[in-house]
Amino acid sequence: MSSTTDTPTETPRDDMRDAEIARVCAALGSSVVDSLVKSNDDMWIRVTADAWRSTGETLKTLGYTYFGFISAIDWLPSPYGRGEDDPTAPPVERSTVVKQGYAGGDTRFQVIARLVQPFTTLGINIKVDVDDSLMAIDSWSQVFAGANWHERETHEMFGIGFNGHPDLRNMYLPTDFEGHPMRKDFPLLARMVKPWPGIVDVEPLPGDDSEEEGDAS
């Protein structure tokens, strides 16, 4: 999933995005760790944490002036599954293997940002690994003004710091809130108390009793 060679053979070539990613990689040089193009879909690059801020600046000069979003992904599989466990039963053993998505990764937390070239709607997703011991990267708030709030949100939800951010106050949560809710090991308490019956829901289709797959009504 994480390598550039993983494109199905039948998809048509996407010369525009191939050329674009080559241009971006050439401009960013050695700071690009990995890149991925999905034909007629989207582009992903992963950069080193040191180059995070300069990546934003470079991409801005390359025409990616529209700020999409900044957020983070916690790649740890949730120790609580999807909240389907019976709270009275002994805890279920779950895998703790961290498996990153497109453009790879080495750390549990990754920050992801999206920038778009206005008018062409050619967008690029930029990922960066966040070192577990540092838990901080540089801020983009001086590069894209809109990053300010997104970084505040990411900070409170994931506990990732942004060096150089003017004011990392909580965006949504009370100031004295403990923990980082979007981390996978932060339990969703409502589900811990009582498993939600809707978890097994499969909507019955009208007039369809057969077990076979598919519905072409």
Add this chain to the structure above:
Amino acid sequence: MSLLGDRQQLAYIAAQAADARVNVELETEGMTLNIGPQHPATHGTLRIIARLDGEQVLWADPMCGYMHRGYEKLTEVRSYPQVTALVNRIDWLGSFANEVPFILAAEKLMGVEAPSRAQHIRTILFELSRIANVTLFLGDLGVQLGAVTPVFFAFRDREYVLNLIEGATGGRFHPNFDRIGGLKDDLPAGFVDETRIVMKKLRGFCDQIEDLLFGNEIFQSRTRGIGVIPKDVALQYGMSGANLRASGVDWDLRRDQKLPLAYDKVDFKVITHPDGDSFARCWVRLQEVRESTRIVDQLLETIPTGPIMAKVPKIIKVPEGEAWVSTENPLGEMGYYVVSQGDMGPFRVKIRSASFNNISITPWLLKGVYVPDIITILASLYFILGDIDR
């Protein structure tokens, strides 16, 4: 064009000058004004703390979070079909439009494409929810500025649209009608004729609002040149939708992006305005309602026949991968970054809502404005609290 550009520039310079004046000339005692969280101008519970010097704002700081419902966390414990019920409630005035990008992202990951009839009906309902949403904005706009009459017209005419949505989906506000691979049901009998009549009524409503509000001298003097957002600033903050187009950026995801929706089959104008002020933002929205009614009219002519569901498994498991889909929602660009690890539910969903970015400009924009203009600017930026807080 150049004339309007000059005016925009002058307004911008004036705002900057006002800012400087506050800092050096006036030495009045400052005051902190708290607006909200319960304030009619905020469509929900946005709280704004403004530090004033006389009548001018030194800085303003919006406080979000009064309606944070943690949808991003909740999506991780739901299956894909169940997520639509959640995302319906993000922008509650245009609910159906919230479902579409999420479903499209899931379909993209699964490699499924809805049949053309389903895409067509999706587009119709998408535009209907835009009309319902922005209609209320146009009425509400009057209330913010002290004109109470338009809101009654708005509620009256929005009702027609909601009836249509209810007739087709069963839900007035939260349709939950979109399914991976198509739609829950086909359109009811008589929907097409009924919709045509309503679209005509809505165009009448637009004329009425244009007469009542946009031609009004008080309205004009309170909105023209107020809250000017230059083009490059708007892009930097990631503003989208009518707010961006009112700053002269000719960019509409309906036209500029290839998605399995029926927008390529219709002919419509993308409305822009060069001024970037509050008036421009309101004016662009009014024209967009008109344009949307035309889009719906054209789509009604050409609904293809065929199934409304593609072949999808009964229990939906989405293959591993990541996908980003965004659409031009009533409030602006709304996108979902969906990460799947081959499970029944998403691994992570980042909801990029339009209002969050649109409102993040307010600390910059409200600097140096006068107190009554705070309300005008917030009204013209048009946000839904659920869309900021998620």
